[in-house]
Amino acid sequence: xxxxxxxxxxxxxxxxxxxxxxxxxxxxxxxxxxxxxxxxxxxxxxxxxxxxxxxxxxxxxxxxxxxxxxxxxxxxxxxxxxxxxxxxxxxxxxxxxxxxxxxxxxxxxxxxxxxxxxxxxxxxxxxxxxxxxxxxxxxxxxxxxxxxxxxxxxxxxxxxxxxxxxxxxxxxxxxxxxxxxxxxxxxxxxxxxxxxxxxxxxxxxxxxxxxxxxxxxxxxxxxxxxxxxxxxxxxxxxxxxxxxxxxxxxxxxxxxxxxxxxxxxxxxxxxxxxxxxxxxxxxxxxxxxxxxxxxxxxxxxxxxxxxxxxxxxxxxxxxxxxxxxxxxxxxxxxxxxxxxxxxxxxxxxxxxxxxxxxxxxxxxxxxxxxxxxxxxxxxxxxxxxxxxxxxxxxxxxxxxxxxxxxxxxxxxxxxxxxxxxxxxxxxxxxxxxxxxxxxxxxxxxxxxxxxxxxxxxxxxxxxxxxxxxxxxxxxxxxxxxxxxxxxxxxxxxxxxxxxxxxxxxxxxxxxxxxxxxxxxxxxxxxxxxxxxxxxxxxxxxxxxxxxxxxxxxxxxxxxxxxxxxxxxxxxxxxxxxxxxxxxxxxxxxxxxxxxxxxxxxxxxxxxxx
Amino acid sequence: xxxxxxxxxxxxxxxxxxxxxxxxxxxxxxxxxxxxxxxxxxxxxxxxxxxxxxxxxxxxxxxxxxxxxxxxxxxxxxxxxxxxxxxxxxxxxxxxxxxxxxxxxxxxxxxxxxxxxxxxxxxxxxxxxxxxxxxxxxxxxxxxxxxxxxxxxxxxxxxxxxxxxxxxxxxxxxxxxxxxxxx
Numbered sequence: 001x002x003x004x005x006x007x008x009x010x011x012x013x014x015x016x017x018x019x020x021x022x023x024x025x026x027x028x029x030x031x032x033x034x035x036x037x038x039x040x041x042x043x044x045x046x047x048x049x050x051x052x053x054x055x056x057x058x059x060x061x062x063x064x065x066x067x068x069x070x071x072x073x074x075x076x077x078x079x080x081x082x083x084x085x086x087x088x089x090x091x092x093x094x095x096x097x098x099x100x101x102x103x104x105x106x107x108x109x110x111x112x113x114x115x116x117x118x119x120x121x122x123x124x125x126x127x128x129x130x131x132x133x134x135x136x137x138x139x140x141x142x143x144x145x146x147x148x149x150x151x152x153x154x155x156x157x158x159x160x161x162x163x164x165x166x167x168x169x170x171x172x173x174x175x176x177x178x179x180x181x182x183x184x185x186x187x188x189x190x191x192x193x194x195x196x197x198x199x200x201x202x203x204x205x206x207x208x209x210x211x212x213x214x215x216x217x218x219x220x221x222x223x224x225x226x227x228x229x230x231x232x233x234x235x236x237x238x239x240x241x242x243x244x245x246x247x248x249x250x251x252x253x254x255x256x257x258x259x260x261x262x263x264x265x266x267x268x269x270x271x272x273x274x275x276x277x278x279x280x281x282x283x284x285x286x287x288x289x290x291x292x293x294x295x296x297x298x299x300x301x302x303x304x305x306x307x308x309x310x311x312x313x314x315x316x317x318x319x320x321x322x323x324x325x326x327x328x329x330x331x332x333x334x335x336x337x338x339x340x341x342x343x344x345x346x347x348x349x350x351x352x353x354x355x356x357x358x359x360x361x362x363x364x365x366x367x368x369x370x371x372x373x374x375x376x377x378x379x380x381x382x383x384x385x386x387x388x389x390x391x392x393x394x395x396x397x398x399x400x401x402x403x404x405x406x407x408x409x410x411x412x413x414x415x416x417x418x419x420x421x422x423x424x425x426x427x428x429x430x431x432x433x434x435x436x437x438x439x440x441x442x443x444x445x446x447x448x449x450x451x452x453x454x455x456x457x458x459x460x461x462x463x464x465x466x467x468x469x470x471x472x473x474x475x476x477x478x479x480x481x482x483x484x485x486x487x488x489x490x491x492x493x494x495x496x497x498x499x500x501x502x503x504x505x506x507x508x509x510x511x512x513x514x515x516x517x518x519x520x521x522x523x524x525x526x527x528x529x530x531x532x533x534x535x536x537x538x539x540x541x542x543x544x545x546x547x548x549x550x551x552x553x554x555x556x557x558x559x560x561x562x563x564x565x566x567x568x569x570x571x572x573x574x575x576x577x578x579x580x581x582x583x584x585x586x587x588x589x590x591x592x593x594x595x596x597x598x599x600x601x602x603x604x605x606x607x608x609x
Numbered sequence: 610x611x612x613x614x615x616x617x618x619x620x621x622x623x624x625x626x627x628x629x630x631x632x633x634x635x636x637x638x639x640x641x642x643x644x645x646x647x648x649x650x651x652x653x654x655x656x657x658x659x660x661x662x663x664x665x666x667x668x669x670x671x672x673x674x675x676x677x678x679x680x681x682x683x684x685x686x687x688x689x690x691x692x693x694x695x696x697x698x699x700x701x702x703x704x705x706x707x708x709x710x711x712x713x714x715x716x717x718x719x720x721x722x723x724x725x726x727x728x729x730x731x732x733x734x735x736x737x738x739x740x741x742x743x744x745x746x747x748x749x750x751x752x753x754x755x756x757x758x759x760x761x762x763x764x765x766x767x768x769x770x771x772x773x774x775x776x777x778x779x780x781x782x783x784x785x786x787x788x789x790x791x792x
Contacts, residue, residue, distance in 0.1 A: 336691060337692055341681075
């Protein structure tokens, strides 16, 4: 009775088997090798680009890609982690599923960081990994790793495709799982003998997915309740996240419509930037640990919070028991496990953000709801008081470049450029500054590693975005420490003629680590100094790219103008003030209303705040 | 400065509850690893786990998990289980009405004379069956709640208990409704 583990090596479904046999004769199906099945399934799933790195266990698939190079463009990266991040950049900038192909063993394990990153940030990926032949699995064979075991906790789902007859279904299903519900990465591990063996190919529409049909439609009664609460709200705030981006560009339009209809203020998480136009006066900026004074105070004081597609991350909430103590919390999330995980929701709505927004607009109009104008006027007056604090203010004095100033110059130059602009970042101070100082007007233009905080994400993600949008301007805002974690991708950018711009805010420190050491560890700077930095200008040139440097504030405009002119991958090494810290900041264990500004930093370090 | 960490202090703990969950899953490779990995990866407490195939034709298995945690953690456990692709249905028997829960134990007792006779007498009271016997030992088979089995084992200790093997709980709701049929 107990632990009688009756796991089978495949999951034969008699009904399905029959279907495949009887339809084998029809025009929709045909027999081909496993490797052909993989490539045909990718083509039928609309994959036009795949990021990857060949190796012994995926050679049959690479052979097929060679034959189908007119249908699928393969981007050869220089490290499998970069393949995953590039696929993420591709996915996030297009709304499509990103795809990568890596070999067994080290190929798969190198991809794990990227898969985990996609898992945390809900990015749809399909990762195809080669595996040693089935008869060698478990034998410690050359380049063998337990890929499905290793990737189980860092993927939405994974498959070991050990039967060529099932391979087509598995690939189609993996795309369905990756893109449906809360998106995420899916691994399909394919042993080499399965790639050689013959199996039946079925087109995607020949299969109805019997697995995984998550709820995406909101319950009408809950929507009615939500808009009724909104209509009564005196101090409301919209708190929006990456779910709005993932729900498609229409969801962003609907959000903008609802926010303008109600006249409520709106703030966004790091992942949600761009869903609502940053230049709009109703936008309070980003919230959370390095969010704006007005956004965090509005969250703290609000009476109705409307969370659309955000997950009450610990970087957003601060101290949970001090988080927005007086508010009625409406939480729209496509993932039921996000609800009541960190913060108890008064009204949970399990739904796709776009469908929920559409239903809210319809319900608001149908009931002819009106916002509480008098109360809202008072609320906005309060918010304007918080805004007047100008929490992002800084002083650019003399020659030493403040990182904030560098970003504002970048912003101005980008705004003058006619091209569509996509920004990626690495992780650290520069990431937070980019989120604070660069305005995003449209969704899918901002790519950053939010949940996992992966240094080395930005450059390969920029490569992915540039591949998807060859005519766009793609800028990776980087730090000198992060960029070195995937610097080898300069070679990829050169090979595939991808003119990505790498804008390094070079302060010679792992800035965020240094900031915490300064504020919380008695200024003991343990191993956070970037010793032995390369000459980034020469480095870029060595790879065949362009290297530029700005050492004084006055250099910036010239250097930026040159950067926008280049037709190759370009590193801009901006030497910034090494002592600058990122503020505002909610110290850990503190609530939103206990955030500190730059002026308070010294007192904080002495334990006086 | 309340903490020297980039993370805050943990939340205050509320009372720990014990729940019996019944989960219907596709009987496919790795499904048990997914369920167990979820508990270890997210730090949930698992008290017992029992699994076997219940529908050979549809390849469905039923996993019975007894777990403990705060109400918020129990809710998370159910939602996280629901996210697993091969999971068809998660049912919380503890809150969904009356249910029966049984364990099976095999208990080996060695002894002579009076102790041997006393062991048999206690086994009779507990309706334990003798499934193996030598001149100086018995193996008893006992089904019942965990508490009943605990009580029986405690009584066997002075009578020559040498070995115990017990299953986790298998549980099912009372009444005519089957799991998964209401949805």
